[in-house]
Amino acid sequence: MTDSTGTSILSPQYVSELKSRRALLKGLGLGALLFSPLMRSLAARAAGQGKPKLLIMYTPNGFHMDKMTANKMGAGANPNVPVFANSLSPLNPYASSMLVLKNLDSTLDTDGFARSHEQQAALLTGFSTKMNNGNKHFQNAQGPSIDWTIAKALGQEPLGLGVMFNPNNTYKHLWAGKDTPNDPVNDPRQLVNTLFPLANASSPASASNLTLEKEQARCQLLRDSLLEDSRTLGRRLGTEDRARLEPYIESMESLKCTLEAPPPPLTTCTRPVVDKNIDFGNSAQWRARAMANLEVIIAAFRCGYRDVASLSFANGVAGDNIHDVKIQSHHHWSHTNEHNLNPALTIEKIDTAYAQFYADMLGRFQAAGLLEDVCVLWISELVDGNGHNQDNRQWLLGGGGAGKLKTGNVLTFAGGAKDRCTNKLCTTLANVMGLSLKTFGDPNLTTEGPLTGVLA
Numbered sequence: 001m002t003d004s005t006g007t008s009i010l011s012p013q014y015v016s017e018l019k020s021r022r023a024l025l026k027g028l029g030l031g032a033l034l035f036s037p038l039m040r041s042l043a044a045r046a047a048g049q050g051k052p053k054l055l056i057m058y059t060p061n062g063f064h065m066d067k068m069t070a071n072k073m074g075a076g077a078n079p080n081v082p083v084f085a086n087s088l089s090p091l092n093p094y095a096s097s098m099l100v101l102k103n104l105d106s107t108l109d110t111d112g113f114a115r116s117h118e119q120q121a122a123l124l125t126g127f128s129t130k131m132n133n134g135n136k137h138f139q140n141a142q143g144p145s146i147d148w149t150i151a152k153a154l155g156q157e158p159l160g161l162g163v164m165f166n167p168n169n170t171y172k173h174l175w176a177g178k179d180t181p182n183d184p185v186n187d188p189r190q191l192v193n194t195l196f197p198l199a200n201a202s203s204p205a206s207a208s209n210l211t212l213e214k215e216q217a218r219c220q221l222l223r224d225s226l227l228e229d230s231r232t233l234g235r236r237l238g239t240e241d242r243a244r245l246e247p248y249i250e251s252m253e254s255l256k257c258t259l260e261a262p263p264p265p266l267t268t269c270t271r272p273v274v275d276k277n278i279d280f281g282n283s284a285q286w287r288a289r290a291m292a293n294l295e296v297i298i299a300a301f302r303c304g305y306r307d308v309a310s311l312s313f314a315n316g317v318a319g320d321n322i323h324d325v326k327i328q329s330h331h332h333w334s335h336t337n338e339h340n341l342n343p344a345l346t347i348e349k350i351d352t353a354y355a356q357f358y359a360d361m362l363g364r365f366q367a368a369g370l371l372e373d374v375c376v377l378w379i380s381e382l383v384d385g386n387g388h389n390q391d392n393r394q395w396l397l398g399g400g401g402a403g404k405l406k407t408g409n410v411l412t413f414a415g416g417a418k419d420r421c422t423n424k425l426c427t428t429l430a431n432v433m434g435l436s437l438k439t440f441g442d443p444n445l446t447t448e449g450p451l452t453g454v455l456a
Contacts, residue, residue, distance in 0.1 A: 062382030126441015160184035334385025
């Protein structure tokens with residue numbers, strides 16, 4: 001069999017695979033057919049499922065929770081779809097593609113210091129922190145953060161980009177391993193040439209570098225061979241087993257029509273162009289910087305160079321990035337009790353600015369054809385800055401996770417802290433990304449399994 005250029009699409013590896021699959025099918029019979037990985041793969045292709053991508057957006061110093069309004073609609077055809085108000089109002093256009101996770105708890109603790117910004121080192125690692133040489137203002141992580149855990153399992157490194165992130169600041173949330181921080185890069189230009197060495201306007205975005213034509217032809221050949229062998233098997237079976245087999249033969253026959261339908265246009269892998277006029281050290285340009293970082297992340301996702309990324313707005317006890325709505329630092333406003341300054345209004349404006357960027361980010365993923373595949377988590381190390389609270393968190397998930405998320409819902413988790421803790425959320429994210437983890441981080445701090453109601 002050849003493609004449109006006359007080139008054979010049957011490599012020795014595919015011939016070997018075809019023979020081994022046919023031998024397996026003939027030897028094992030019905031069970032091999034029903035549980036064939038190829039059949040599961042073909043079914044996923046026919047359903048249009050993509051590959052999930054994870055992006056973690058971190059903002060520091062908590063929120064003004066009274067204005068982070070996200071409630072169920074309570075009526076109509078979709079009673080669970082979130083309705084956003086106040087600082088989260090910009091998210092309403094994407095409500096059906098979002099999950100609101102309420103009442104998440106923290107089962108972590110710090111070593112020798114009150115639960116505070118130091119919890120940042122434990123936030124995504126799932127292990128309680130330890131002091132660094134007795135310095136109560138710097139807690140070391142005791143394991144890798146979830147982005148590293150997932151990326152490593154996928155044979156990658158996570159892509160970390162930042163906006164005003166200070167590597168000299170002691171508060172860090174991304175860790176490659178125990179006591180090993182992994183600071184995000186503030187200027188994406190230093191990554192473009194190394195991350196996209198071969199990207200151009202015509203190369204397909206495929207990790208295997210196969211054209212869609214060859215990929216579909218090979219899939220169809222294997223499918224047709226399995227269909228032929230299953231029919232042969234059916235003739236050897238008794239009446240009862242043959243009746244069980246018929247629906248699967250019909251399913252395979254229907255898959256043929258899907259696979260032979262006109263393929264979608266090839267996705268191209270294009271090297272991102274970063275605006276040379278952006279000053280990546282200027283806090284007044286925080287939004288332009290964040291969008292430039294996002295474009296690099298989108299390109300990396302589309303090209304298949306990375307499946308896991310993070311976008312971090314500064315460190316905890318910092319946050320000098322929302323330049324257009326603050327007089328002093330974000331951390332200062334999150335802690336002040338000077339009512340004549342109306343700190344709550346300022347924090348609400350900062351939260352709104354972040355929410356608008358989050359909404360714009362989902363819009364860019366939608367325009368890039370990635371919204372149904374991505375899983376975008378928005379987190380902070382605190383619930384509210386002034387109280388240093390760790391419990392009753394409200395975090396947001398956007399995107400479809402390649403069909404693995406029950407989007408368009410507001411979930412308020414119940415039960416003990418271990419049943420609704422941030423460790424379980426990390427376990428959930430790992431499962432979205434294809435890892436079969438039962439727990440994440442310290443297993444003594446969580447119960448097994450993902451959060452209830454999140455996975456489709």
